Amino acid sequence: MRTKKGIAAILSIIMLVGLLAACSGKTENNAPSASPDGAAAPEASTKLDPVTLKIMIPGDRPRDFDAVVAEAEKRMAGTLNVKLDVVFVPWADLAQKTQVTLSSGENIDLIFDAPWLHITQQIAAGSYAPLDDLLQQYGPNILKNRPQAMWDANKFDGKIMGIPNGITFVQGRVYYVRKDIREQLGIAPIQTYDDLMKFAYAVKEKVPNMTPMIPAGQDVTKGLSEASFRHYWKDNTANITPSPALSESLVLYTKNNDGKVYNLFDEMEPMVWSWIENSRKLYQDKIIHPDVLAIKDTGELAKQGKAAIIPNNDFGVKNDVQQALKSVDPNAEFEAVTLMNLDKGAVLTNALQYNFISVPAVSKNKERAIQFLDWANQKENYDLLAYGVEGKNWEAVGDDQYKFLNDGYTWFPFAWIWNPATDRQDAGQDDVTKQLNQWGADVNNFTLDKLAGFTFNNTAVVNEISQYTSIEAKYYTAMFNGVVEPNEYWAKFKAEAAPLAKKIQNELQKQIDAFLAAK
Amino acid sequence: MTNPSMPVTKDKPKPKMKRNKIKNDQSFGEKAFLTFTYLIIVVFSAVCVIPFWIVLADSFASEASFLKNGYQLLPSEWSLDAYIYLLQGSQLLTSYKNSLIVAIVGTLLAVAITAMFAYVIAHPRVKYRNVLAFLTYLAMVLGGGLVGFYIMIANWLHLKDSIWALILPYLMNPFYAFILVAFYKSLPYEINEAATIDGAGDIKLFFKIILPISTPVIATVSLFYAILYWNDWYLSLLFIDDHNLHPLQLMIRQLISNLNVAAYVGGGASYQVSAPSNSIQLATVCLTIGPIVLLYPFLQKYFVKGITIGAVKG
Amino acid sequence: MGFIKEIMKNRQLYTLAIPGIVFLALFSYIPMFGHLIAFERFQPVKGIWGSEWVGLDNFKFFFGSQDWLRVTFNTVYLNALFLIFGIGIALLLAILINEATSTLLKKISQSLIFLPYFISWLVVSLMIMAFMSTDGLLNQWLGQLGISEVNWYQNAKLWPIILTLVYVWKFSGYYSVIFMAAIVGISNEYYESARIDGATRLQQILHITIPSIRSVIVVLLLLGVGRIFFGDFGMIYGIIGDNSILFPTTDVIDTYSFRALRQLGNFGMSSAVVLYQSIMGIAAILIFNKIAKKIDPESRLF
Known part of the structure; x- marks a missing residue:
């Protein structure tokens, strides 16, 4: 019976789909390129030759993007005369698509890149144009919108190779904690890691069908593995931080801002080792989810109400997680708990931004590309490109906050124009989160890392890095989430990876010494 | 297991009729064989169709019901939200x-x-x-x-x-x-x-x-x-x-x-x-x-x- | 001279092959120069011809660690399981469906077993997770039967079996279509004369059906052999992800090199691995084609 119902359902879907496909022809005409000269009459004196900029950024094309582009082109019609051809690349294929595009020398005028993607490799390969002169000439707003400290720390070999898109000097780090359960258990707001543990064990004991803690187990998010995540907290007074060579890995690290690279295989840093041992205990006590390494999205379990604590980057609780959780259980609620040291100057920052937009060396419209970005860095234009059409997609809340009215436009200024001067905060966040965001945006709250502005050139050790990376993937997240016996695994890990780590460490130290000497 | 002396299609074909089932060989062995055949087909088809049915049915589940109950044969709360989301825009x-x-x-x-x-x-x-x-x-x-x-x-x-x-x-x-x-x-x-x-x-x-x-x-x-x-x-x-x-x-x-x-x-x-x-x-x-x-x-x-x-x- | 004579003699036949030959030249043979980047430090601005030659340097990262043997073994082992069971079950299904006397059942089952092919690996992996996680459905069922729970995601030994089951589930409908098409082509008179001789259904299957479609089976196997050093990245990475506990049995060449290179994004190095897989594949197929030639000259590929 069920089968028959299934077939009927399938058939009806097919028919629906077929119907839609059949009448798709009509909606085709509203192509994005808009009318070439329909908008306001151009003033002859300032008008530049019309040009179409091809821009490649990650994400999904927002539904109302065409309208936004049309409006932007209308505003630029009299002066800049720029048309926009924005290509959105699926996140999953970002590396491959951008790499192959750059490799074939195709004409792209602006492209997203990042330290976690392949910006250093592409710079080494000569794919991007240096921007210092262009910015001086055409980019006053771009320069003005970002503090000098940000520019200084985001150069590559002393040159601006991409415009940093970011607003903070440190990334927010928090645990999402189930507030309702904490209150139900009569536990006071969490201030320290010990408080957090008390809460976790209480959940284990008293709340059935709930995993006290789900850290991230995937290799790409190893910074969110239980033992790794702890280096962000205030008891890390030595400022133990992953080195610039191996992203997020604590095997090579810096500490005390002394310009030296340390190697966990040699040092067995007691603090890091205690984190690892503690995570082992948590795993054995079933505080950490048994399938932690297999879970690809911790947020999903959080939404289902099956997790009491998950770690997360960014201050505050993401709205969609909170909403989804409440839809499952109206009484449930997450609160964001940060254990970062908020004292002035306590946190070390290298001020490196996560996102950049670069101008490929092959672009024929370099000046216009920068002129366009400069235009987009003006408040009213920024508002348009960042939030969509005002009144339709979003509304302003005061001068520095916004509220989306629907899901016709998505938030993606990080991909091309994000900056502290014109950014608006999401009005839906609570006050504590807003304050924390402001705290993170002010460089005076932090101590600048000696290595700010340093970038590691990996050409000399590519083989070592790739071998090391694949070995590390076998051990790191398993150890740092306590899934395996630390001593035994550490010995194996060391036997395979220590010589490679040593070579990378030496090369890194050599480059750092040269960098510091030159400073 | 193959018998090399048996004819294969390489051999010269002769004009022939449409295939007719000969129904007079319903020995016990044949019946058992047919039952076995049907059993395998039905079981395998079920293994294939059930997950697919779940995909289909749960695509009509409301997000809350999905988060609460996971995959279900019939969602406890129906909703067209997913399709509305997908069908918006051109x-x-x-x-x-x-x-x-x-x-x-x-x-x-x-x-x-x-x-x-x-x-x-x-x-x-x-x-x-x-x-x-x-x-x-x-x-x-x-x-x-x-x-x-x-x-x-x-x-x-x-x-x-x-x-x-x-x-x-x-x-x-x-x-x-x-x-x-x-x-x-x-x-x-x-x-x-x-x-x-x-x-x-x-x-x-x-x-x-x-x-x-x-x-x-x-x-x-x-x-x-x-x-x-x-x-x-x-x-x-x-x-x-x-x-x-x-x-x-x-x-x-x-x-x-x-x-x-x-x-x-x-x-x-x-x-x-x-x-x-x-x-x-x-x-x-x-x-x-x-x-x-x-x-x-x-x-x-x-x-x-x-x-x-x-x-x-x- | 003999070449031109042959072409002239069968010019009509060779004409039929022209579009195919042009296709192979354009999309396979000319682009093969791209394999050169496996031997150079490829820099886009300098192009393939201008980049610096580095000999076998790009191969070092792969062969330099002890893991290459393990991942190569896993790739071949898993693919062999997939090939044997995938084709075996598909053949079984095609034969059984063909034997079914009810046309309705035939038609419906043919359609149904094809459905899993369309479920994306992403959705498959989510369903496996829901089914096999520690608090998942399977453990709940086991619990009801009084069997203690199994930590599926911590037990590497089980995964070759689980992956094979998933593969069979997803692809046997697909392969069975090929067999069904072949079975339909078998002349009925063989079956008729066999029945007159009193052959049972099983005997008919063993002595008529299988021998008749033997060459199709062998071709499918041989085609699989050529790809045996290429792991199914979408499947393995989709289901296993970065779960290192399962690496000992499930890490294949493709996932391994993906992981090793994802931070570097080095085309030269990834091309080197692909070249290694291709050359091993060619070696494998030459051997197996020779074997096929010995056993059954009709079934060989070339």
């Missing part, structure tokens, strides 16, 4: 149309080219058939490598942002070519000689006689090509930047990969992507599968009553 329709065009044009061309090429490889009179076969196989295993392939299509053939970039690179799949070869080889040798008797050329023979008797395998290969074209997102990822030419699968991939940004983005960065819901993932499966599922029952009739060799000859 991109879905545009993409659907693109996919249909690519699948139809591509399949027709690909089947024609592959069927002709495979016939040559299978033809006993062609002296270089093994060389051709080897070159075809080598192409399958060695390929061109991503960079060479990309430069060829984008820089030399200038097919960037052209719908042909989605069609041409799959026109001849060596895998399907060899399936056709295997089938042609099983045809009686005399058929290839018919041409000399009738005085017709090989090309005429191929279209007039070989193609019509190959319907079952042509139907199979057509189905496979249609699926290949329909399911492909890779070519469009590489070669189509204009979203008005994006096929369905790329659109879906873009949407779905936004769900898991964290899995692709390293460095502890955080991206505020409002994640589409679970039911959207399931709904996309249902939406993409559409026309292809329709195609299969349509092609099925060619499997059941494939035109027999004898019928054509007689």
Whole structure:
């Protein structure tokens, strides 16, 4: 019976789909390129030759993007005369698509890149144009919108190779904690890691069908593995931080801002080792989810109400997680708990931004590309490109906050124009989160890392890095989430990876010494 | 287990009737065999259809019900949210149309080219058939490598942002070519000689006689090509930047990969992507599968009553 | 001379092959120059011809560690399981469906077993997770039967079996279509005369059906052999992800090199691995084709 119902359902879907496909022809005409000269009459004196900029950024094309582009082109019609051809690349294929595009020398005028993607490799390969002169000439707003400290720390070999898109000097780090359960258990707001543990064990004991803690187990998010995540907290007074060579890995690290690279295989840093041992205990006590390494999205379990604590980057609780959780259980609620040291100057920052937009060396419209970005860095234009059409997609809340009215436009200024001067905060966040965001945006709250502005050139050790990376993937997240016996695994890990780590460490130290000497 | 003395299709065929089931052999063994047959078929079909049913049914589940209950045979709370989300805007329709065009044009061309090429490889009179076969196989295993392939299509053939970039690179799949070869080889040798008797050329023979008797395998290969074209997102990822030419699968991939940004983005960065819901993932499966599922029952009739060799000859 | 004579003699046949030959040249053979980047430090601005030659340097990262043997073994082992069971079950299904006397059942089951092919790996992996996680459905069922729970995701030994089951589930419908098309082509008179001789259904299957479609089976196997060094990245990475506990049995060449290179994004190095896989594949197929030639000259590929 069920089968028959299934077939009927399938058939009806097919028919629906077929119907839609059949009448798709009509909606085709509203192509994005808009009318070439329909908008306001151009003033002859300032008008530049019309040009179409091809821009490649990650994400999904927002539904109302065409309208936004049309409006932007209308505003630029009299002066800049720029048309926009924005290509959105699926996140999953970002590396491959951008790499192959750059490799074939195709004409792209602006492209997203990042330290976690392949910006250093592409710079080494000569794919991007240096921007210092262009910015001086055409980019006053771009320069003005970002503090000098940000520019200084985001150069590559002393040159601006991409415009940093970011607003903070440190990334927010928090645990999402189930507030309702904490209150139900009569536990006071969490201030320290010990408080957090008390809460976790209480959940284990008293709340059935709930995993006290789900850290991230995937290799790409190893910074969110239980033992790794702890280096962000205030008891890390030595400022133990992953080195610039191996992203997020604590095997090579810096500490005390002394310009030296340390190697966990040699040092067995007691603090890091205690984190690892503690995570082992948590795993054995079933505080950490048994399938932690297999879970690809911790947020999903959080939404289902099956997790009491998950770690997360960014201050505050993401709205969609909170909403989804409440839809499952109206009484449930997450609160964001940060254990970062908020004292002035306590946190070390290298001020490196996560996102950049670069101008490929092959672009024929370099000046216009920068002129366009400069235009987009003006408040009213920024508002348009960042939030969509005002009144339709979003509304302003005061001068520095916004509220989306629907899901016709998505938030993606990080991909091309994000900056502290014109950014608006999401009005839906609570006050504590807003304050924390402001705290993170002010460089005076932090101590600048000696290595700010340093970038590691990996050409000399590519083989070592790739071998090391694949070995590390076998051990790191398993150890740092306590899934395996630390001593035994550490010995194996060391036997395979220590010589490679040593070579990378030496090369890194050599480059750092040269960098510091030159400073 | 095979008995070499038993006849195989290589033998000279005689004119024959339609296959009739002989019903008088219902011994116990035969009954047991049939029961076993039915049991296996039903169980395996169930194993295949239940997960699919769950995908279909739960694509109509409300997000809250899905989060609460996970996968269910029948969602406890129904909702059209996923489909409403997906059907908003014109991109879905545009993409659907693109996919249909690519699948139809591509399949027709690909089947024609592959069927002709495979016939040559299978033809006993062609002296270089093994060389051709080897070159075809080598192409399958060695390929061109991503960079060479990309430069060829984008820089030399200038097919960037052209719908042909989605069609041409799959026109001849060596895998399907060899399936056709295997089938042609099983045809009686005399058929290839018919041409000399009738005085017709090989090309005429191929279209007039070989193609019509190959319907079952042509139907199979057509189905496979249609699926290949329909399911492909890779070519469009590489070669189509204009979203008005994006096929369905790329659109879906873009949407779905936004769900898991964290899995692709390293460095502890955080991206505020409002994640589409679970039911959207399931709904996309249902939406993409559409026309292809329709195609299969349509092609099925060619499997059941494939035109027999004898019928054509007689 | 013999070459031109042969072409002239069968010019009509060679004409039929022209589109295919042009296709192979354009999309397979000319782009093969791209494999050169496996031997150079490829820099896009300098192009393939201008980049610096580095000999076998790009291969070092792969062969330099002890893991290459393990991942190569896993790739071949898993693919062999997939090939044997995938094709075996598909054959079984095609034969059984063909034997079914009810046309309705035939038609419906043919359609149904094809459905899993369309479920994306992403959705498959989510369903497997829901089914096999420690608090998942399977453990709940086991619990009801009084069997203690199994930590599926911590037990590497089980995964070759689980992956094979998933593969069979997803692809046997697809392969069975090929067999069904071949079975339809078998002349009925063999069955009729066999029945007159009193052969049972099983005997008919063993002595008529299987021998008749033998060459199709062998071709499918041989086609699989050529790809045996290429792991199914979408499947393995989709289901296993970065779960290192399962690496000992499930890490294949493709996932391994993906992981090793994802931070570097080095085309030269990834091309080197692909070239290694291709060359091993060619070696494998030459051997197996030779074997096929010895046993059954009709079934060989070339």
